[in-house]
Amino acid sequence: MSTAIKPTKASASLTQTTNEAARRSLPQFLQARSGKMTRELLLSPGQHGLGMTPASLVADTTTTAVCGYCSTGCGLRLHVLDGEAVGLTPETNYPVNLGMACPKGWEALRVLESDDRARVPKVRRADGQMDSVSWDDALNLFTDRFKAIQAEHGNDSVAFLSTGQIPSEEMAFLGALAKFGMNIKHGDGNTRQCMATAVAAYKESFGFDAPPFTYDDFEQSDCLVFIGANPCIGHPILWERVLRNKNNPEIIVIDPRRTETAMSATEHLQLSPKSDLALLYSITHCLIEGGFVDQTFVEAHTDGFEALRSHVSRFDAETVAASSGISAEQIRRVAAKIGKGDAVSLWWTMGVNQSYEGTRTAQAIINIALITGNIGRPGTGANSITGQCNAMGSRLWSNTTNLFGHHKFENADDRSKVAEALQISVDTIPTEGSWSYDQIMEGIRAGEIKGLWIIATNPAHSWSNQEDARELLDQLDFLVVQDMYDSTETAHHADLILPAAAWGEKEGTFINSERRYGLLKKVRKAPGEALADFQIFRAIAHYWGVGEMFKQWTHPEAVFRIMQRASAGSPCDITGITGYEQIDRSGGVQWPWSAADAENCGDVDPPVQRRLFSDGEFCHPNGKARLIVDEITPPPEAPDAEYPTMLLTGRGTVSQWHTQTRTSKSPVLRKLYPNHSYIEIHPDDATTIGVANGDRVRVTSRRGSILVDAMITPTIRTGQAFMPMHYATTNQLTLSHFDPHSRQPSYKNSAVRIEKA
């Protein structure tokens, strides 16, 4: 919370209304546990925060909050007039962005105002039209339908799909409510599409899902390697941090496309798609042959070096040159640059994670950092950059595939610890983890999943093999979509739409890529009767009849306290954080920050930049990191005579966010990206097909066929094509195929045919 407390008259009155409404309704709400919450109680004016918004947040004339789009987690300063944020500027004092923001951040308030904001709950009639209904009716329907499905088909026939885009406290509430309160076993998130590979890789290699870096490392490295990452577009402010690096660093980019990032590189390895694993093994082999191994570090802190050495010896530069399209000379040169660097950092994102052998590829990156001793020091690390504003929160707190705070459902001690932290009976905690996203989709096909609750994700656009995905959504007996807009592709399939408040209209914490908890604040009223997801979960708990279980979950900071208890003694321990006020005052707090850390520090605020593993102690029982290698596997759908082109997909511009529910609502952002879907093709391929720039082309895969504009560019190789994921047509083409360890979709390799339309 900001320190300047001079409420304007108008903002003070809004604050009063909020608190008054909260005072009036909260005790009644808690007392009325056995009965139903009334419409009046839920929806009394100004009461959207349900007592969740501290006075200083709405009373201040400016206040700060972290951005709600990407995982960079920039600090934004919000300018408040009459109790409502009316403008924003990037925050200069925030350690992440240092006064910078990308266009999405600048336009964050504008997209809250759109006409298609979900304002009231809506129910689908028999004729397919949607009727507006009261919250009371909506919540009764939610409860009755899901309970009926569970009664008829078993508890596991209802599942949920959530997100990396709501605060940690809301994720925690959803996870606890669904799994402990509603007896739902299967729930996963869109983080499966995004970060599952990094999670699987880190867990096996380090013993914990622990991205080790801090953003300062971008400025401290003398050699940065980006693998399958295009930060110029996906993480522009982090790229700005690279540009501030004073060491005149080597920048090595491994990407099949000559991206904006690759154009700024000192070395671009424009490899054949999906040949990363062989290439990384070859670089590892060259490092070993070149005498660049940090033997002392390897012996003291890793397991598996001999097996690694013998495995990679099969990947000599000449052999790999033939398969990867990179010359042996360049492979050796890049290995030498990595080997000679004093502070080498390796960064990866979706070019690695979204691959059928992504986990092993990520581990090959981790191996390189480990054997060269590039970990735990400034400017080093094997660093997965996260995607969404709170993907890191989802990894820790969504209670989907891991039990709360990265514990294990299968482990009795973990279950007891979490039960104690939450003050619930241990018997309510499932003894096994969830199906993954794709298994939930297959569960629908098999008739095992009959009811689905989707929160803050848009699978009818973003999931692979889209036509099939949409048919699966229609097979459900009951589909609930909880979103800030009621116009999303997924909402079109919903039986019930629950209107949610958005970023800026509620509070909680996001965790950014460098493990930093940042604070999100309520600076606007949600439109119509939309409620914060937190409040929706609270109301559902009440209607479901498990309000008693959540009686302590009154507001986000109360849930943060519960999360702190659950984190005690783990690598992500946050018991030393004094509260939201400290997170706000000190520029965010990176995990871990245990009570012991705070005490050792003399109770001053935590240091602003902290990295993991500076003592060489990893999270496996013996304290060592594991060097993991595997066989190379063939691509699931290699181009052939019928479908000769390899389609890559990814981010298109800085101004587009995913399925565009938000960014398409800003007139400014709309001017900054192409309004029609397009496909990037090489000039030679364009000549072969007979198309000019801007011509319509038909793109066909084994899943579907679409019409898009041709964008002719030499940045893509012949035989390959690229489409941004932001247009709904793209995923009509993509293949459903998954990394076997992480079950993350392999979105970046589908064979297609391109013809003149």
Ligand SMILES: Nc1nc2c(c(=O)[nH]1)N[C@H]1C(S)=C(S)[C@@H](COP(=O)(O)OP(=O)(O)OC[C@H]3O[C@@H](n4cnc5c(=O)[nH]c(N)nc54)[C@H](O)[C@@H]3O)O[C@H]1N2
């Ligand atoms: N503007 C904007 N920023 C975003 C987002 C957004 O939608 N819009 N989304 C956010 C999210 S959730 C995420 S996950 C991140 C994603 O951020 P990035 O991972 O940087 O984005 P992508 O474009 O999906 O993929 C990165 C690169 O992988 C390359 N690639 C494809 N196949 C291969 C391969 O086989 N090997 C290698 N080495 N590279 C390959 C692609 O050519 C692409 O340039 O961005 C975040 N930031």
Ligand SMILES: Nc1nc2c(c(=O)[nH]1)N[C@H]1C(S)=C(S)[C@@H](COP(=O)(O)OP(=O)(O)OC[C@H]3O[C@@H](n4cnc5c(=O)[nH]c(N)nc54)[C@H](O)[C@@H]3O)O[C@H]1N2
């Ligand atoms: N072909 C292809 N497909 C891809 C990818 C790719 O590279 N290629 N990338 C994948 C990746 S990495 C990701 S992360 C996914 C993203 O895929 P999605 O998660 O489907 O994309 P978003 O558009 O971010 O969807 C978020 C939804 O949440 C809503 N929302 C926003 N804030 C709130 C809130 O506070 N509360 C509620 N209840 N709703 C809210 C938005 O309106 C939107 O409908 O796409 C994946 N799909």
Ligand code: SF4
């Ligand atoms: S870089 Fe990411 S966090 Fe920063 S302003 Fe842009 S979208 Fe927001």
Ligand SMILES: [Mo]
């Ligand atoms: Mo993502």
